[in-house]
Amino acid sequence: QDPAVAAAxxxxxxxxxxxxxxxxxxxxxxxxxxxxxxxYRNLLPVLLALDARLLLESAGGRREVPFDGFVTAPGRTRLGPGEVLTAVTVPALPGFQDYVKIGRRNAQYVATVSAAVVVDTAARRVRLAFGNAAPVPFRSDEVDRAATAAVDWATGAVRAAGVAEVVELVRRAVDPPADEVASAAYRRHALGVLAGRLLERAGAGGSDDA
Ligand SMILES: Cc1cc2nc3c(=O)[nH]c(=O)nc-3n(C[C@H](O)[C@H](O)[C@H](O)COP(=O)(O)OP(=O)(O)OC[C@H]3O[C@@H](n4cnc5c(N)ncnc54)[C@H](O)[C@@H]3O)c2cc1C
Structure with a gap:
């Protein structure tokens, strides 16, 4: 709800x-x-798409690490003994950003799958990241290259053929879990849907109609 966070x-x-x-x-x-x-944690895909950095402090000192690679397995991180996460840094980028998740109901649920998009209009780059798509928060250079190529940077429009390519690449790249909530096949399909939906929203300038 902090207006400064919502703006940046x-x-x-x-x-x-x-x-x-x-x-x-x-x-x-x-x-x-x-x-x-x-x-299924909400914030992880967005932090990955934003290429966030984490400040870890302990009595012995401090170090800054990228969020990318910080989670090593479900419930496991590179946090060392005695370390506390004291700050998270994300860049304030010009361009569309969004997060979507699918769950069993519309409120108070954890994500069956989730996805985030960050468009950087200055660098002309799109980054997508996903939750419950693999054991750790997931992104792929190949997917991001295709997503970036799907955008007509002169107009901001997103090409339908480019979206379809990204959807297929996502479905091929992910390695989602199967559990009592959903099968791996369902998650694979849904992750493609979310990627396509986010790219279409980005092309529509952030309209929820997409
Ligand atoms: C009813 C309900 C609904 C929920 N819905 C969601 C949801 O939709 N999406 C979602 O992502 N989560 C959900 N959660 C889970 C949880 O509330 C959130 O993930 C929350 O952000 C966790 O933060 P916390 O401060 O409560 O962490 P805690 O549970 O207090 O801590 C989690 C772990 O992190 C460690 N830790 C905490 N802070 C630090 C730090 N700064 N440095 C080092 N280690 C630290 C703790 O020691 C602990 O091991 C839900 C929980 C409940 C009870």
Whole structure:
């Protein structure tokens, strides 16, 4: 809800706004969301798409690490003994950002699958990242190259053929889990749908009609 966060990192604000319920959000922290490191955590795909950096501090010193690679397995991270996550840095980028998740109901649910998009109009680059698409938050250079190529940077429009290519690439690249909530095949299909939906929204200038 912080206007400064919503202005600088709208994708992060969207992901936070769909976490749990108002009561849960009043208690939940960014640090806990990251360090618990579960594949369905809301904020992880956006932080990956934003190429976030984490500041880790302990009595012995401090170090900054990329979020990319910080989660090593479900529930496991590169946090060292005695270290606390004290700050998260994300760039304020010009361009569309969004986060979507699919779950069993419309409120207070964890993501069966999720996806985030960050468009950087200055660098002319699109980054997509996904939750519950693999054991750790997932992105792929090949997917991002195709997503970037799908955009007509002169007009901001997104080519339908480019979207279709991204959807197929995502479905080929992901390695989603199967559990009591959904099969791997369902997740693979749904992740493609979410990627396509986010790219279409980006091309429509952020309209929810896409
Ligand atoms: C009803 C309900 C609904 C929920 N819905 C969602 C949802 O939709 N999406 C979602 O992502 N999550 C959801 N959650 C899970 C949880 O509330 C959030 O992920 C929240 O952001 C976790 O933050 P926390 O501060 O409560 O972490 P905690 O649970 O207090 O901590 C989690 C772990 O991280 C460690 N930790 C916490 N902060 C730090 C730090 N700064 N440095 C190092 N280690 C740290 C703790 O020691 C612990 O091991 C839900 C929870 C409930 C109860």
């Amino acid at each position: 990192a709208p994708g992060l604000a969207r992901a936070a706004a769909s976490l749990g319920s108002p009561l849960v959000r009043a208690e939940a922290t960014l640090g806990g969301n990251i360090v618990s490191a579960l594949p």
